[in-house]
Amino acid sequence: MFAALHNAFDPALFWEYRVALLTGLLQNIIIFVESAVLAILLAFVVGIASLSRHGAVRWTAIAYAEFFRNTPEYVLLVWVYFVLPLIIGTALGTKVKLSPHVAAVIGLGVAYSGFLSETVRAGLRSVSYGQTESALSLGMSGFTALRRIVLPQAVRRMLPEAVNQLVSLFKSTTIVSLIAVQDIMYQVSMISVAEMRPVPLYTGAALLYCVVVILATQLFQRLTERWRRRGWA
Amino acid sequence: MDGDRPIIQVRDLRKSFGSVEVLRGITIDVSPGSVLSIIGASGSGKSTFLRCLNYLERPTSGEILVDGEAIGPSTAPNGQRTSGASPRDIARIRSKLGMVFQQFNLWPHMTVLGNVIEALIQVKRMPRSEAVDLGRRFLVKVNLLDKKDEYPAKLSGGQQQRVAIARALAMQPKVMLFDEATSSLDPELTGEVLEVMRDLAREGMTMLVVTHEMGFARDASDRVIFLHDGKVEEDGTAAQVFGAPSSERCQRFISSALS
Amino acid sequence: MIENFNRFVLANIGALLDGLWVTTYVCFWAFLLAVVLGLIACLIRMRLPYVRVVAIAYIEFCRATPILVQLLWVNYVWPEVFGFPQTVTGAGIIALALQSSGYLAETFRAGFEGLPKGQREAALAVGMSRWRIVSRIEAPQVALVVAPLVINQLAVVVKSSTLVSIIAISDLMYQGLKIVNQWYEPIEVLTTIALAYFVFLFAISRIANYAYVHFQTKFGIASSQ
Numbered sequence: 001m002f003a004a005l006h007n008a009f010d011p012a013l014f015w016e017y018r019v020a021l022l023t024g025l026l027q028n029i030i031i032f033v034e035s036a037v038l039a040i041l042l043a044f045v046v047g048i049a050s051l052s053r054h055g056a057v058r059w060t061a062i063a064y065a066e067f068f069r070n071t072p073e074y075v076l077l078v079w080v081y082f083v084l085p086l087i088i089g090t091a092l093g094t095k096v097k098l099s100p101h102v103a104a105v106i107g108l109g110v111a112y113s114g115f116l117s118e119t120v121r122a123g124l125r126s127v128s129y130g131q132t133e134s135a136l137s138l139g140m141s142g143f144t145a146l147r148r149i150v151l152p153q154a155v156r157r158m159l160p161e162a163v164n165q166l167v168s169l170f171k172s173t174t175i176v177s178l179i180a181v182q183d184i185m186y187q188v189s190m191i192s193v194a195e196m197r198p199v200p201l202y203t204g205a206a207l208l209y210c211v212v213v214i215l216a217t218q219l220f221q222r223l224t225e226r227w228r229r230r231g232w233a
Numbered sequence: 234m235d236g237d238r239p240i241i242q243v244r245d246l247r248k249s250f251g252s253v254e255v256l257r258g259i260t261i262d263v264s265p266g267s268v269l270s271i272i273g274a275s276g277s278g279k280s281t282f283l284r285c286l287n288y289l290e291r292p293t294s295g296e297i298l299v300d301g302e303a304i305g306p307s308t309a310p311n312g313q314r315t316s317g318a319s320p321r322d323i324a325r326i327r328s329k330l331g332m333v334f335q336q337f338n339l340w341p342h343m344t345v346l347g348n349v350i351e352a353l354i355q356v357k358r359m360p361r362s363e364a365v366d367l368g369r370r371f372l373v374k375v376n377l378l379d380k381k382d383e384y385p386a387k388l389s390g391g392q393q394q395r396v397a398i399a400r401a402l403a404m405q406p407k408v409m410l411f412d413e414a415t416s417s418l419d420p421e422l423t424g425e426v427l428e429v430m431r432d433l434a435r436e437g438m439t440m441l442v443v444t445h446e447m448g449f450a451r452d453a454s455d456r457v458i459f460l461h462d463g464k465v466e467e468d469g470t471a472a473q474v475f476g477a478p479s480s481e482r483c484q485r486f487i488s489s490a491l492s
Numbered sequence: 493m494i495e496n497f498n499r500f501v502l503a504n505i506g507a508l509l510d511g512l513w514v515t516t517y518v519c520f521w522a523f524l525l526a527v528v529l530g531l532i533a534c535l536i537r538m539r540l541p542y543v544r545v546v547a548i549a550y551i552e553f554c555r556a557t558p559i560l561v562q563l564l565w566v567n568y569v570w571p572e573v574f575g576f577p578q579t580v581t582g583a584g585i586i587a588l589a590l591q592s593s594g595y596l597a598e599t600f601r602a603g604f605e606g607l608p609k610g611q612r613e614a615a616l617a618v619g620m621s622r623w624r625i626v627s628r629i630e631a632p633q634v635a636l637v638v639a640p641l642v643i644n645q646l647a648v649v650v651k652s653s654t655l656v657s658i659i660a661i662s663d664l665m666y667q668g669l670k671i672v673n674q675w676y677e678p679i680e681v682l683t684t685i686a687l688a689y690f691v692f693l694f695a696i697s698r699i700a701n702y703a704y705v706h707f708q709t710k711f712g713i714a715s716s717q
Contacts, residue, residue: 070693072651074665075686082678134338134397137287138352138404139328141320148355152342171558178560178658185560198568206557206565213556 010200014208017191024184028173031104031181035173036166038109039116046113047120048146061117068114074175077107081179104176112169119165123158124150156227163220167213174209184208238301240265240407240439241286246295248281248463255281257463258295265407268440270450270471273460274486279443282460283412286441287330288323299326300407328356331401335413337393339385339400346372346381349400356404371399375429391422398429409433411442427453447490451475459483500681504671511667512688515653518581518663522588523649527642529589530596538601547597554594559652563587567659584656591652592645599641603634636707643700647693654689664688 014021050061068076081103089096098106127150135145177185188205192198239262248256255278263269271279284290286297288304297304304326339348346368353364372378375395385393394414401409411430415423427446431453434440444450450457450471457474459467459482467474467483478484501508537547554562567583570576577583607630615625657666668685672678 066694066697067690070647070697071686071690072654072693074654075682075689078665078669079678079682079686082672083682086679128336128338130334130336130338131340133289134332134334134340134400135352136324137289137327137330137332137334137410138401139324139356140352141324144355148351149340153340156342171556174558174560175655178655185564188564192568198564199572202561202565202568206553206561209558209561210553210556214552217556 009203010197011204013195013197013200014204017187020187020191021184024182024187027181027183028170028176031101031108031176031183032170032173034105035108035112036169038105039112039169040162042109042113043116043120046117047124050117050121051124065114065117065121068111069118071111073108073111073172074178076111077104077175077179080107080110100176100179100181103179104173104181108169108172108176112165112172115165115168116162119158119161120154122161123154126157127153159224159227163217163224167217167220170216171209171213239263240300241441242296242298243286244296244298246282246285246297247293248278248285248290249293254293255463256285256292256295259460259463259465261458261465261468263408263439263441265439266437267456268434268438268442268454270454270457271441271443271460272445272447272450272457272486272490277460278463279460280412283332283410283441283443286410287327287332289332300329302326324356328352328404329407330410331404331406331408332410332412333394333397333401333414335416337385337390337397337417339393339397341385344382344384345377345388345396348385348396349403352400352404368399368403371403372396374402374432375399376425389422390418391425394418394422394426395429398426398433402433408439408441411440411444413443413445415444415446445490447475447487459486500671500675500677501684504667504681507667507671508664508685511662511664514581514661514666515650515663518584518588518656518661519646519649519653522585522653523592523646525585525589526592526596526645526649529593530600533593533597534600534604537597538604551594551597554590555598557591559587559591560655560658562590563655563659566590580656580659580661583659584653584661588649588652588656592649595648596642596645599638599645600634603638604630606637607633639707640700640704643696643703647696647700650689650693650696 046061046064049057050065052058052061081098081100084103084106085096085098131149131153132142132145135149136142140148173183174185177183177189180186185205188201192201195201241261241263243259243261246256246259247254255276259278259282271282273279281290285292286299286304288297302322304323339345340351343351346365349368349371350359350361350364353359353367354361359367369378369381372381375398377392377395377399380388380392380396385396388396398409398414414430415426418426423446427449430440430442430449434453440454442449442454452471454471457467457469457471458465459474459478459480461480461482466480467478469478474483475487478487533547533551537544537551540547557565563584566577566587567580570583570586571578577586611629611633612625615629620629653663654665656663657669660666664685668681671681
């Protein structure tokens with residue numbers, strides 16, 4: 001077993017393929033950023049909508065959140081990659097093809113917008129209505145009150161949970177390798193096939209991700225702690 | 234500007250929350266420069282009445298005119314909706330009314346000065362330097378200029394409420410609405426707020442004050458109304474209402490409140 | 493579209509139901525294992541002085557590593573290094589269990605640490621033995637508080653189980669993708685599978701929600717949610 005353990009840790013192999021692996025990791029990061037932006041935008045729209053006075057808007061938003069929170073990411077990803085182009089194509093009358101990268105961003109963005117919209121909603125609700133009332137009583141429009149008074153306070157309260165969600169999203173970017181996006185896991189698979197040595201590569205990948213995620217989490221925690229001490233949250 | 238016209242006119246104001254009727258037809262005129270205290274037991278509809286005036290609560294039916302303008306659409310008792318102000322009009326009319334809340338409702342992410350000038354910049358589109366000057370003036374008025382760069386969390390309750398008053402005054406409203414402004418304050422702190430309110434009254438500001446502070450109602454107001462169960466049961470000068478109320482309920486309320 | 497549905501979904505319903513069974517089987521055992529591992533890790537972390545570092549490392553590793561990476565790692569590396577698991581199904585179960593055991597360990601810890609100290613003291617004052625205190629006073633209360641979160645982890649396991657198809661476990665996704673690859677008609681099959689997962693997961697989330705509300709109001713226990 002110790003021989004096998006020794007075989008499992010092989011930094012030299014990683015170093016040899018560092019270009020390919022880092023390029024792959026870069027893909028993960030790019031997809032992470034793009035889908036995070038999409039998820040956050042959608043989350044705000046849906047989150048704010050879920051608090052609307054109009055029942056139809058509210059229920060649509062709630063249904064949206066429930067659906068995307070309760071559907072597995074991989075299923076969504078596959079569906080976006082295979083089914084969505086067909087549906088759009090039929091609607092527009094032409095043949096549409098979605099690149100794996102775009103499908104990945106849409107799939108992950110939409111999947112996480114469900115969770116993040118709940119975070120947005122909770123953050124908004126945590127700001128007491130009196131804050132809005134005082135703004136309205138001074139003659140501010142509802143929109144201005146939302147923008148200047150409610151959102152600044154709500155966003156600070158959303159941060160911890162939002163960071164959790166984003167870390168999850170980053171971890172999930174690995175599944176894009178399954179629809180042929182050339183991210184780090186894709187590279188790892190290719191290399192392990194070429195080298196016929198899956199063991200050290202998969203071990204290395206696991207450790208690498210572990211380190212990256214823990215570092216990122218620590219970083220975000222420090223940041224939010226500093227913001228909180230400054231009296232922002 | 235017609236000096237004789239009441240600055241606030243209310244006609245048969247009714248408000249129900251679901252099946253509970255909280256305001257059962259209030260009709261009243263408030264003349265400019267007068268101080269009106271509104272007293273009554275909890276649940277009598279005092280706060281609801283005040284909040285209808287700046288449309289934070291939507292009346293079920295009845296009419297409210299602020300400086301001659303009807304605020305908000307409302308439904309007449311026969312079910313007919315009278316088209317009233319658009320949201321933009323409502324916002325505009327609200328800026329003529331200043332409201333001070335029981336919970337202060339200062340914005341914690343802005344400094345004291347920031348709180349006071351925010352509406353000036355957002356609503357009146359005042360340039361920032363002008364707003365700051367005006368804001369400072371009103372902070373001086375409530376004796377809190379030295380705290381202008383502090384955040385509300387650092388202030389005592391009394392100080393926060395005074396900032397809230399400055400914030401409302403900065404918009405230079407025609408009428409100030411006080412919704413139990415001292416009810417959340419520790420007894421030692423109510424004095425400083427009441428003093429500001431008395432000064433305002435002396436300067437001729439039109440004020441509607443929902444309060445439990447009978448001392449203020451008796452000494453600082455021109456007119457007192459006693460609400461019971463959504464209706465005006467007693468309406469007269471402070472001397473009349475406190476000295477010789479015609480309603481027995483009012484008498485009992487005042488004596489138990491003063492003891 | 494209805495006839496397509498018949499052609500691809502109903503015609504293959506046997507294979508799909510087999511896949512559903514495999515999914516259920518894998519999820520069930522993975523969840524069970526996750527709870528056990530999570531409890532052990534939690535207790536080690538809270539009670540044993542030196543070994544707790546190992547537990548902490550284990551928990552952090554499980555939480556920080558993406559499930560896909562864990563799946564591949566357990567499936568390809570473990571047999572060589574540890575000698576087990578010998579089947580892909582075993583690998584799938586272990587990997588899914590690993591992922592959730594980290595979260596569960598932290599959940600249990602939060603539950604235990606959230607218990608008012610007075611509970612223990614009152615039991616000690618009456619003369620209860622340590623084991624009895626844990627089993628009859630602390631554990632039941634912790635169980636009630638963490639129940640919604642634990643049920644939520646079951647949902648996570650089910651969602652993650654969609655990936656086990658890549659190590660050739662014949663779960664629902666595997667069967668579905670097989671049909672899609674065969675016939676190149678993904679719409680009906682994938683939509684059906686998506687809805688199936690949604691219904692199942694929605695049910696689980698409703699149960700978790702019920703547990704949260706019910707236990708809070710009935711027992712007056714403040715949940716850490």
